[in-house]
Amino acid sequence: MSNIYCAPFRAFNRIEGRPREEELEDALAARVHDPLWMLARQYQFGEFKGEDAGSAIFAKVAVNSVRISNLEFPNGSSPSYSENIPLETQIERLIPQVDLKKAAKWGRKFLQLLDEQGANAPEEDGYNPGQYKNNLLAKFPFEVPELNKDNESVGEEISKARQLSLQQATAFLRALAGRALNGLELWVFLAGDYTKINSLVLAENQSPDKDQFVHLKHRGILEVAASNWIQFVREELNIPVDPEDNCWYQERLEYSFKAKVEEGNGGQTELSAAAYFQGHLDWYSFDVSKENSSSGSEFDESVKTRKVISLIPTEAAFAGMPNSRWWEMEDGSIDLGNLKASDTDIAKILVTQYAMQYSNDWLSIPYDIPTGSFAEVEGIVVRDTFGQNYFIEPAHQAGNDWNDWNMFSLSVEKGEFEKPDFDKRILLPPVVARTMESEPIEEIKLIRDEMANLVWAIESQVPDGLGGSIDGYEAARNFQQILEKLQEEPSAMSRIALPEIDSNSPEAKARTYKAMLKYQLGNTISENWIPFISVHRNGSNREVHFQRASMPRITALFPTHAVRPRTQLLREGINPNDEQLQPLFIDEEEVPRSGVKLTGTYQRTRWYHGKIVTWYGRRKRTGRGEGSSGLNFDQVLENNT
Known part of the structure; x- marks a missing residue:
C-alpha cells in the first residue's frame, strides 16, 4: 500500500516527560525509554557542537565615580548640593499663594511657639501664657474687605470685589476675623528676618500702643519664637530663603538649571537641564553643557572615588521568566506561550x-x-569555568559612529555644525x-x-482661597x-451721572422709534480668558514673542480699566492693586497649534531617610488643539431689544 500524504492529520509532539502520577519523582528524574536514541538525535541536530564557551563564575569590576557639588540657578546663584531633600524639590519649589x-495655621503656630518659649523662660521674666495674644491679633488681623470706601483706587476696589466673589472663602474669613492671628501678614512683616520682630518691643518708659506692646524683658523670648x-514655615512647604532662588523660566514655561x-x-x-517640565527628573533630563577641562592639579580622592569589587555574576531575569535549568520548579504566574503579539507589539x-x-546569555x-x-x-574582567579571563569592552567604542547603540549616555552640547x-x-x-500630587490649584490652557x-x-x-480651586x-x-x-x-447709583435729555428735541423723539439694525463695536467674553498679542523682540524686526x-x-x-488674571502664574509683574509693574512675555514656540496646559499643584513624597517633603510646583502638558473665543468687532446685528 502506497503512502498517502494527509496534511490535516499531521501532528507533532515534544519529547518531554509527562507525569501521570501525583508524585513528581519520576517526572523530575527525566527518564527516557531509549537514551541512546536521544543522544543520536541530539548529535544529528548538532547539539553536541562545542562553542568553547564556559559559564561565568567570577567577575571583577572597576568603577570610577564623582558627585554633584553644587547647582546653578537662572538668577546666577549657585547653592551647594544637598541630599536633605530630593533634587525635584530644590528645582521645582515655588512660593505658593497662601x-x-x-494663614490661620501659621498664626496659631506662632502663638504656640511664643507660649512654649515663655514657659521655658526664667520666672523673673514674668511671662504669662497668652499675654500678647490680643495685641498680636490687633496687629496682624483677618479683615473682611469693604467696598465703596473713600480714597481708594479702582484697582483696590476690584481686588476686594474679586476676594468677596469667593463665597466660601469670604464666609471662612468672617469666622476668623477678630479670633485668629493672620500668619500671612506676620510672614510679610518679618520677610524672613526674625530680628524685625524687635519693632514690637517697647523702649524704656514707653507706653504700649497698637504697634509696640512687648515688654523689653521679653525681647529674647519673642526673637527665639x-x-x-x-x-x-520654610520647612512646611520648602520655601527657598531667597524668593529669587527658583528655576522657573517664565518665557519658556519650564524649569531650567x-x-x-x-x-x-x-x-x-x-x-544642563535646560527644558525640564515633565514632573519626574531623571538622567535623560540632562545634557553635558561643558566638558571636563582638567587643570592637571593633584588628584582629590575625597571628590573622585575608584572602587574595585569582586563577585559572582547572576543571570539577568525578571519575574515570571522561565528558568534556564528546566528541572527547577518555576513560578508559573506568567504563561509566555499564551502571549499573543501582533507585528506592531514590539x-x-x-x-x-x-x-x-x-x-x-545576559x-x-x-x-x-x-x-x-x-x-x-x-x-x-570575567572568568569562566575553564579558568580563562575575558575583558569586557563597551558596546560603543570611542571613534565609532555617534548613532551606534548605547545606553544611559548623556549628549554633549555642540555647535550647530559640529x-x-x-x-x-x-x-x-x-x-x-x-510622588503624591494634589488636585490642581491653578490650571491654565494656552x-x-x-x-x-x-x-x-x-x-x-x-x-x-481655602487651599483648593474653583472653576x-x-x-x-x-x-x-x-x-x-x-x-x-x-x-452706587448715586455715583452714576446720567446725561440730561430734552424731551422736545428731535433726538428724544427719534428714540421712540425702534431701528431694525444696530451696530455693535465689540462683544464680550468671559473674564477668565486673558489675551496675549504678538510683538517684536527688542532689537529684531522679524522675531516675535507673545506679550x-x-x-x-x-x-x-468705575472708569474703564483692564481685566487682570487671577492665577499666580499669569499675575507675575502685577501688584495686588492690579497695577502692572512689568510686562509678561512667552516665547512663540512654546504655544504650538496643539496648545499647552499648565498646572500648579502641591507635591508630597517621603525621602529615603523617612522625612516627608512637601512643595509647590508646576507642570506643562500638551493641550487639545486650537480654539475660538468668539471675539468679534464692528458687527451689524438685528435689533431685538
Missing part, C-alpha cells in the same frame, strides 16, 4: 524572545553607588521614584485663536454678580 487656612516660626560636577583633578563638568515580542532564547553584576553620582565603568558627541558615564540624580489672531490663556481653575468660569460669573449687586445699591495684554472691563461703577 490661602486662609494656611520668631526664629523657630520662620524655620517651621545646571548641575556642576567636580572631577577631582581641578576640572569641572556642567550638566515590546511583547522583545520580552518573549529574550525570555525564551537569550535569557542565559548576566548582571550588582553595584551600589550613592545618589548624585556621575559614574563610569572602567572595565570588567559633530555630535556623548559622555559614556551614567548619572544617578537624587530624585524620588513617585490656545491659539486664528480667527482673532491672538493667543488666549484660559484660567480653567483658579485658587478658591474659572464660575469664578468669573460670581465676580460679575458682585458688580451687578453693587450697581443695584443706592450708593500679556488685557481685555477692558466697562462698567458704570
Whole structure:
C-alpha cells in the first residue's frame, strides 16, 4: 500500500516527560525509554557542537565615580548640593499663594511657639501664657474687605470685589476675623528676618500702643519664637530663603538649571537641564553643557572615588521568566506561550524572545553607588569555568559612529555644525521614584485663536482661597454678580451721572422709534480668558514673542480699566492693586497649534531617610488643539431689544 500524504492529520509532539502520577519523582528524574536514541538525535541536530564557551563564575569590576557639588540657578546663584531633600524639590519649589487656612495655621503656630518659649523662660521674666495674644491679633488681623470706601483706587476696589466673589472663602474669613492671628501678614512683616520682630518691643518708659506692646524683658523670648516660626514655615512647604532662588523660566514655561560636577583633578563638568517640565527628573533630563577641562592639579580622592569589587555574576531575569535549568520548579504566574503579539507589539515580542532564547546569555553584576553620582565603568574582567579571563569592552567604542547603540549616555552640547558627541558615564540624580500630587490649584490652557489672531490663556481653575480651586468660569460669573449687586445699591447709583435729555428735541423723539439694525463695536467674553498679542523682540524686526495684554472691563461703577488674571502664574509683574509693574512675555514656540496646559499643584513624597517633603510646583502638558473665543468687532446685528 502506497503512502498517502494527509496534511490535516499531521501532528507533532515534544519529547518531554509527562507525569501521570501525583508524585513528581519520576517526572523530575527525566527518564527516557531509549537514551541512546536521544543522544543520536541530539548529535544529528548538532547539539553536541562545542562553542568553547564556559559559564561565568567570577567577575571583577572597576568603577570610577564623582558627585554633584553644587547647582546653578537662572538668577546666577549657585547653592551647594544637598541630599536633605530630593533634587525635584530644590528645582521645582515655588512660593505658593497662601490661602486662609494656611494663614490661620501659621498664626496659631506662632502663638504656640511664643507660649512654649515663655514657659521655658526664667520666672523673673514674668511671662504669662497668652499675654500678647490680643495685641498680636490687633496687629496682624483677618479683615473682611469693604467696598465703596473713600480714597481708594479702582484697582483696590476690584481686588476686594474679586476676594468677596469667593463665597466660601469670604464666609471662612468672617469666622476668623477678630479670633485668629493672620500668619500671612506676620510672614510679610518679618520677610524672613526674625530680628524685625524687635519693632514690637517697647523702649524704656514707653507706653504700649497698637504697634509696640512687648515688654523689653521679653525681647529674647519673642526673637527665639520668631526664629523657630520662620524655620517651621520654610520647612512646611520648602520655601527657598531667597524668593529669587527658583528655576522657573517664565518665557519658556519650564524649569531650567545646571548641575556642576567636580572631577577631582581641578576640572569641572556642567550638566544642563535646560527644558525640564515633565514632573519626574531623571538622567535623560540632562545634557553635558561643558566638558571636563582638567587643570592637571593633584588628584582629590575625597571628590573622585575608584572602587574595585569582586563577585559572582547572576543571570539577568525578571519575574515570571522561565528558568534556564528546566528541572527547577518555576513560578508559573506568567504563561509566555499564551502571549499573543501582533507585528506592531514590539515590546511583547522583545520580552518573549529574550525570555525564551537569550535569557542565559545576559548576566548582571550588582553595584551600589550613592545618589548624585556621575559614574563610569572602567572595565570588567570575567572568568569562566575553564579558568580563562575575558575583558569586557563597551558596546560603543570611542571613534565609532555617534548613532551606534548605547545606553544611559548623556549628549554633549555642540555647535550647530559640529559633530555630535556623548559622555559614556551614567548619572544617578537624587530624585524620588513617585510622588503624591494634589488636585490642581491653578490650571491654565494656552490656545491659539486664528480667527482673532491672538493667543488666549484660559484660567480653567483658579485658587478658591481655602487651599483648593474653583472653576474659572464660575469664578468669573460670581465676580460679575458682585458688580451687578453693587450697581443695584443706592450708593452706587448715586455715583452714576446720567446725561440730561430734552424731551422736545428731535433726538428724544427719534428714540421712540425702534431701528431694525444696530451696530455693535465689540462683544464680550468671559473674564477668565486673558489675551496675549504678538510683538517684536527688542532689537529684531522679524522675531516675535507673545506679550500679556488685557481685555477692558466697562462698567458704570468705575472708569474703564483692564481685566487682570487671577492665577499666580499669569499675575507675575502685577501688584495686588492690579497695577502692572512689568510686562509678561512667552516665547512663540512654546504655544504650538496643539496648545499647552499648565498646572500648579502641591507635591508630597517621603525621602529615603523617612522625612516627608512637601512643595509647590508646576507642570506643562500638551493641550487639545486650537480654539475660538468668539471675539468679534464692528458687527451689524438685528435689533431685538
